[in-house]
Amino acid sequence: MSESDETTTGLPALKVNGVSHSYGQRKALDDVSFHVPQGSFTALLGPNGAGKSTLFSLITRLFDVRHGSIEILGHDLSRDPGEALRRLGVVFQARTLDLDLSIRQNLAYHAALHGLSGSAARRRIDEILAGNALHDRLGDKARNLSGGQLRSIEIVRAFIHRPRLILLDEPTVGLDIRSRAAILAEVRRLVNEEGVSALWATHLIDEIDETDRVVVLHHGKVLAEGNVPEIVAAEGVGSISDAFTQLTGLEARKVQAEMVA
Ligand code: ADP
Numbered sequence: 001m002s003e004s005d006e007t008t009t010g011l012p013a014l015k016v017n018g019v020s021h022s023y024g025q026r027k028a029l030d031d032v033s034f035h036v037p038q039g040s041f042t043a044l045l046g047p048n049g050a051g052k053s054t055l056f057s058l059i060t061r062l063f064d065v066r067h068g069s070i071e072i073l074g075h076d077l078s079r080d081p082g083e084a085l086r087r088l089g090v091v092f093q094a095r096t097l098d099l100d101l102s103i104r105q106n107l108a109y110h111a112a113l114h115g116l117s118g119s120a121a122r123r124r125i126d127e128i129l130a131g132n133a134l135h136d137r138l139g140d141k142a143r144n145l146s147g148g149q150l151r152s153i154e155i156v157r158a159f160i161h162r163p164r165l166i167l168l169d170e171p172t173v174g175l176d177i178r179s180r181a182a183i184l185a186e187v188r189r190l191v192n193e194e195g196v197s198a199l200w201a202t203h204l205i206d207e208i209d210e211t212d213r214v215v216v217l218h219h220g221k222v223l224a225e226g227n228v229p230e231i232v233a234a235e236g237v238g239s240i241s242d243a244f245t246q247l248t249g250l251e252a253r254k255v256q257a258e259m260v261a
Pocket residue numbers: 023026027028046047048049050051052053054055
C-alpha cells in the first residue's frame with residue numbers, strides 16, 4: 001500500500017485493540033482500546049502510573065503484545081513489524097542523545113539508520129530546522145545545549161525519516177514553563193505542516209488544547225476518548241479539567257502540581 005493510498009482510505013494512524021499488559025501480578029494495562037485518527041493531535045492524558053509508558057513500550061515493540069493487537073496505518077505490529085515501525089517516530093521520556101557527539105552527528109546517525117543518504121539527511125535537517133535558531137548550533141556538542149534545546153533536537157530526530165505517526169512520552173517533563181510551551185508549539189507546527197498524527201502522553205492538563213483529541217487513561221483503563229467538547233459534554237461539566245476530576249476522582253490542578261514539583 002502506498003502512503004497516498006493510506007491517507008485516502010481513512011485508516012486510523014494508530015489502532016489499539018483490547019490490549020492488556022501485566023508486570024508479574026501487577027496489571028498495568030487492562031483491555032485498552034482507542035485510536036488516533038490520521039492528522040490528529042491526540043493527548044494520552046493520565047496521572048503517574050496510569051500505564052502511558054507501558055503502552056509506548058508495546059507500540060515500539062520493546063515488549064511483545066501478548067493480549068490484543070496494535071496496528072499502525074493498518075499494519076499489525078506483531079504480524080508486520082517492519083512496515084509498522086517504518087511509519088513510526090518516537091520521543092522517549094528519558095533523554096537519548098549522545099552528549100559527546102555534535103548535534104549534526106546525532107541526527108545523521110539516526111537518519112542513516114532509516115536509510116537516508118548523507119545529502120538527503122542534510123536536506124531534511126535544513127528543512128525541519130528552517131527558521132529555528134538551533135540551525136546555527138548543528139556543529140555544537142550535544143552537552144553544550146540546554147534541556148529544552150536537547151528536547152527540540154530529539155523531536156527533529158523523531159521526524160527525520162518522515163514518520164506518519166509520532167509518539168511523545170511526557171516530552172516536557174523537567175523543563176521550565178517557557179521551554180515547555182516552545183516544545184509543544186514546535187510539535188503542533190510540525191504535525192500540522194507535515195500532516196503527521198501525534199500521540200502526546202502527558203499528566204499536564206494545561207497542555208491540552210480545545211481542538212485536541214483526548215484519551216483519558218487511569219489505572220490501566222481508558223475512561224474516556226474523544227474531542228475535548230465531546231468529553232466535557234459527556235461528563236456534564238464545564239472544562240476538560242473538571243471532566244478529568246469527575247472521571248478519575250483526582251483533582252487536575254493537584255496532579256499537575258505534584259508532578260511538576
Ligand atoms: P505512566 O507512564 O503512565 O506513569 P507506567 O506505564 O510507567 O505508567 O506504569 C504503569 C504501572 O506499571 C505502574 O503501576 C508502574 O508501577 C508499573 N510498572 C511500570 N514499569 C514496571 C516494571 N518495569 N516492572 C514492574 N512494574 C512496572
